[in-house]
Amino acid sequence: MMAYLSAAETADFTELAQALAIPNNSLSSHLTRLEGAGYIELRRGFLGRRPQTRIVPTDAGRVAWTSYLDELSNTG
16 A cells, blocks of 8 residues: 555545455555554545545655665565
């Protein structure tokens, strides 16, 4: 999820679910955890009459993702 968001900068819920090929309930659960950790921000609104949720990585989320990638590259 963070890999996708780091490349895309932002994504809507449907786009992210399709890109990751996971069910909506699983995606929602993961997003709740990431939001609780302060790694993402969920921006809810409407596109016309349709509800839309945009997922945006926070600065803390970007730092955590970069740190994680650095750890992976140093464990080889």
